[in-house]
């Protein structure tokens with residue numbers, strides 16, 4: 001019997017001018033710059049903003065309920081968005097694939113199946129990945145696009161870091177957000193003029209961004225619980241995935257810190273090196289990754305230098321962070337967020353964020369092992385660490401999640417000494 005190979009609609013180069021690429025939302029500041037970078041490379045792009053219960057409902061309708069929660073949300077967000085549009089013939093859906101062993105590499109197939117079931121099977125899906133998983137795709141990662149995406153990530157990480165450092169202490173409500181939005185708009189305008197990606201302009205922009213946040217009027221008279229957020233990449237960053245966790249923490253009078261995207265990308269690149277070292281795989285991939293690491297580390301250095309010149313303590317170099325997982329979890333453990341999860345928890349403790357929320361999506365076995373699984377060991381090394389794992393799934397109630405976080409915050413508050421001032 002002949003097996004039938006299903007041909008899916010493709011996004012081809014000629015559609016660049018006629019079709020809009022829909023992108024799932026994830027990070028608070030980076031997405032607007034990624035959108036600009038793609039537009040400057042000739043694509044029409046829109047980052048989806050739809051949220052709410054309908055997204056979860058649509059996800060549950062078209063994806064099996066034992067699927068990872070991030071996949072369910074991303075697919076639900078696409079279908080909910082499509083349900084409210086009248087330009088369906090001119091749309092393309094973009095999904096990222098990590099190319100690793102985790103299920104994230106297969107989300108694209110789940111999305112295509114869901115689209116078929118929902119009656120949208122005619123809409124092309126395109127994959128953004130570094131492993132060329134979709135070889136005939138009309139979306140190409142060219143050098144100018146990579147350069148702009150890396151610059152966008154560098155600015156996004158610095159803005160997110162400084163925003164989190166300041167938003168809980170601002171004297172004028174909304175001042176930190178206003179400043180962050182100002183910089184996103186400024187960098188976006190520079191991208192439009194094909195500027196902002198060269199070494200000199202990145203350094204200049206980073207310096208100006210850091211200085212402007214340094215000039216914000218802050219009330220540091222009272223120390224607040226410092227809470228770090230780690231976890232699976234989607235629920236860690238996406239407000240849709242973690243029920244607006246960062247806003248909730250700030251509303252509870254805490255300072256929040258979410259490690260930047262640099263960590264995740266460097267983690268993926270280092271994994272190619274460990275793949276070769278531990279499992280004898282891909283020498284070429286190792287070389288390409290080593291080049292990528294070098295490229296990113298230069299920019300990481302500029303970011304850290306720009307913050308060093310202000311009153312804020314900068315983030316740690318990733319080369320240091322990655323070593324912190326040693327003795328707790330091997331670098332050979334690289335499914336999901338793998339050793340990165342452990343390393344980020346250790347880094348957060350080192351930089352004063354000993355209260356940690358580990359966000360765990362339903363269906364994510366790798367991160368339950370590398371998150372929940374290492375907590376006992378981390379607590380034995382840092383008895384003062386106050387770590388809580390919070391599960392995110394379609395049936396978990398926000399109230400339950402928030403109550404557990406409030407309990408963690410109560411312990412954190414007990415540890416703050418009377419009259420203690422905030423340290424940035």
Ligand code: SF4
Pocket residue numbers: 068069070102103104105232335336337361363364365366367
């Ligand atoms: S990291 Fe977890 S949530 Fe993400 S694809 Fe893998 S198993 Fe699913």
